[in-house]
Amino acid sequence: MLTFALRRGAFISHKVLNSVCSSQRCWTSTLPLLSTPGYTSLSLFSAAGPSFLLSRPASRSPSFLTCTQPIHTSSVRLKKRPTPEPPPQEPKTPKPALYLGYSSVLPFACPTLFMAFNESFIPELAYAQVAYGASFLSFLGGAKWGFALPPSSPAEPDWMNLANSLVPSLMAWAAMLMSDTIVSGINMVIIGLGIALHNDLSLLPTYPTWFKKQRFIVTFVAILTLIGTLVIYGNYPEKKLFSEENDE
Incomplete structure (x- = not known):
């Protein structure tokens, strides 16, 4: 009882x-009861x-x-995450550099296309290619030298950068000395273009991205057309552009 x-x-x-x-009593007030053995x-x-x-x-x-x-059982709203900023876009190629840069392949391509269309090797046009290739190499060397001179340039005017800027000009000079034999002159221009491209992309990587892309495309087309001239030289007969008239 x-x-x-x-x-x-x-x-x-x-x-x-x-x-x-x-009804305002907190649910935690029941914890002592629950914890009682x-x-x-x-x-x-x-x-x-x-x-x-x-x-x-x-x-x-x-x-x-x-x-x-009462316990609120609805899902907690997540805070809106800030939208990540898009990566900075690369600067576009300036229009003057775009047009002038890609038009520089015309003196390389036009002689080769003309000789292939006529199915004959024309020495005057091949010599014009070698002469233009030599001047093109000298221009590339001067661009490297001028790029390293300003105080704000990322390339320092040290022995490496300035010496590499002289290599294309020296190879252009050698190509002109070998112009009596077209094959040797064209080969020297091809080698000079390859070395200049290697220096621009590897030894001097501080050029703008758009310039390096343009340099690669222009050099590739120039070397391809020079190789085409060598193929025409070995497979088609030679033909003078201007016939020689002997006045007797």
Whole structure:
């Protein structure tokens, strides 16, 4: 009887406490009850209304219903991440450099195309290619020298940069000395163009990106046309551009 009376009194006191509890009561107030040894709990959650916590002792006894504060179960909105800035765009090729740079391949390509169309090797046109190739190499060497001189230039005027700028001019001079034999002169121009391109892309990588792309395309087309002239020289008969007239 004494045990029954104690349990009955605990039940009545618990009901009185529940009636006093308001809807603003924090759900953490039930933690002491849950942490009490000998109790098991069951939580019922609802997104539309209050949640209830069902607690009972481990032994057989009437269940205890505890009112708790409603819990917001909706997902937390994530903060809007800042849009990453796009990478800086490379500067475009200036129009004067675009037109003048790509038109510089015409003196290389036109003689080869003319000889291929006529199916004959014309020495005057081949010599014109060698002479233009020599002047083109000298221009590339001067561009390297001038690029290294300004104080704000990323290329220092040291032995490496200035000496490399002289190599194309020296090879152009050698090509003109070999102009009596067209094959040797063309080969020297081809070698000079390859060395100048290697210096521009590897030893002096501080040129603008658009200039390096243009240099590669122009050099590739120039070397291709010079090789075409050598092929025409070995496979087609020689023909003078201007016929020689002997006045007797």
